Amino acid sequence: MLVIHKYGGTSMGSIERIKSVAKRVAKWHAAGHKVIVVPSAMSGETNRLLGLAKEISADADPRELDQIASTGEQVSVGLLAIALQSLGVKSKSYTGWQTGIKTNNAFTKARIESIDGDKLLADVNNGIVPIVTGFQGVDSEGNITTLGRGGSDTQAVAVAAAVKADECLIYTDVDAIYTTDPRVEPDARPLKVISFEEMFELASLGSKVLQIRSVEFAGKYKVPVRVLSSFTEPDIAIAVEAKSGTLITFEEDEQMEQAVVSGIAFNRDEAKVTLRGVPDSPGIAYKIVEPIAAANVDIDMIVQNVGEKGTTDFSFTVHRNEFKKAMEVLEKQVKPALGAKEVVGDDKVCKVSIVGIGMRSHVGIAAKMFKALADENINIQMITTSEIKTSVLVDDKYMELAVRALHRAFELDKVGA
Numbered sequence: 001m002l003v004i005h006k007y008g009g010t011s012m013g014s015i016e017r018i019k020s021v022a023k024r025v026a027k028w029h030a031a032g033h034k035v036i037v038v039p040s041a042m043s044g045e046t047n048r049l050l051g052l053a054k055e056i057s058a059d060a061d062p063r064e065l066d067q068i069a070s071t072g073e074q075v076s077v078g079l080l081a082i083a084l085q086s087l088g089v090k091s092k093s094y095t096g097w098q099t100g101i102k103t104n105n106a107f108t109k110a111r112i113e114s115i116d117g118d119k120l121l122a123d124v125n126n127g128i129v130p131i132v133t134g135f136q137g138v139d140s141e142g143n144i145t146t147l148g149r150g151g152s153d154t155q156a157v158a159v160a161a162a163v164k165a166d167e168c169l170i171y172t173d174v175d176a177i178y179t180t181d182p183r184v185e186p187d188a189r190p191l192k193v194i195s196f197e198e199m200f201e202l203a204s205l206g207s208k209v210l211q212i213r214s215v216e217f218a219g220k221y222k223v224p225v226r227v228l229s230s231f232t233e234p235d236i237a238i239a240v241e242a243k244s245g246t247l248i249t250f251e252e253d254e255q256m257e258q259a260v261v262s263g264i265a266f267n268r269d270e271a272k273v274t275l276r277g278v279p280d281s282p283g284i285a286y287k288i289v290e291p292i293a294a295a296n297v298d299i300d301m302i303v304q305n306v307g308e309k310g311t312t313d314f315s316f317t318v319h320r321n322e323f324k325k326a327m328e329v330l331e332k333q334v335k336p337a338l339g340a341k342e343v344v345g346d347d348k349v350c351k352v353s354i355v356g357i358g359m360r361s362h363v364g365i366a367a368k369m370f371k372a373l374a375d376e377n378i379n380i381q382m383i384t385t386s387e388i389k390t391s392v393l394v395d396d397k398y399m400e401l402a403v404r405a406l407h408r409a410f411e412l413d414k415v416g417a
Contacts, residue, residue, distance in 0.1 A: 003028065008040050009042060022084045026089045036120055105139040279339070
């Protein structure tokens, strides 16, 4: 069995933890599995390195930031290789460019274009455990690039796709994907299996367990991904560990749980802006959102009210960090150009969503969701839906109450594993 082991920064956070990772990898190797490891930098190291750059310049060249940030992973792969070698396991550490991970030249947020898996396959076929830096590659001109925060998840899945691995194991500080965040809902339940489609929605809607690009990559190349904890004892039986955590797989998998709703996601990083009294005429939506897009502000939920007396109100949400920019564009550019009445905003809102492939074949799901929120006197400001999700915007002070109410309404704590 050819497997990829990916370890996050917390799992690599100290020499003792690196030794624990080495013991786990060594056990898989001793059991006859072919293993490739993709670790992150030690916890906090990337922030420390970029902090040094910011002490010199707040507007540093992104190319140089990638040069600096990439060194964190180079240290971790070297340390892990040494730890494995001390256990008698043949191991080699590699940077992204040494293993042919080619990216575009979008420094600090590059995207993978291709991976040459031949060197890695040659190693594992010769009994060697290769360890590849997560989060980085090289562009067409030989510059080191990084994939952005969380990019090591994406790199691990990409490596798995390149070598046609049987499974990509993402070791984290949580032991599974849960029906929702256990810190918000203590009765949240770990899922044994979830579809790529559901996981993609959960990641895009605020779940922080996996980076959305890694889920997208896994779905595109059909790489089975398992999320499990690196903090269990490394000498746990492999047969047990290989079935622990949450397997992210294909919808048609016969093991898929048939729950109508699989999980509740939430995102606090929301802000709502409204342009009131705009002309109710064809093309008005474009005239509002085009200047916002030109300012590189992403829009999420959109609602346009029914026109009355020739005018309408137009509302949309943006990331909370871009709230001020969006308000400024509307106030200075859009409002005077369209003769709108006023611009109002609210950065104390949040998005709560239900996700599940079972929603496709069940009616009344939205009604059940709205009733659960109404029973708690939670007002819904905006709604968006798709085949497998329904999202609502509510005051952020009601976020935890909304999550718990929906978790209870859809009986997510009772669904059979």
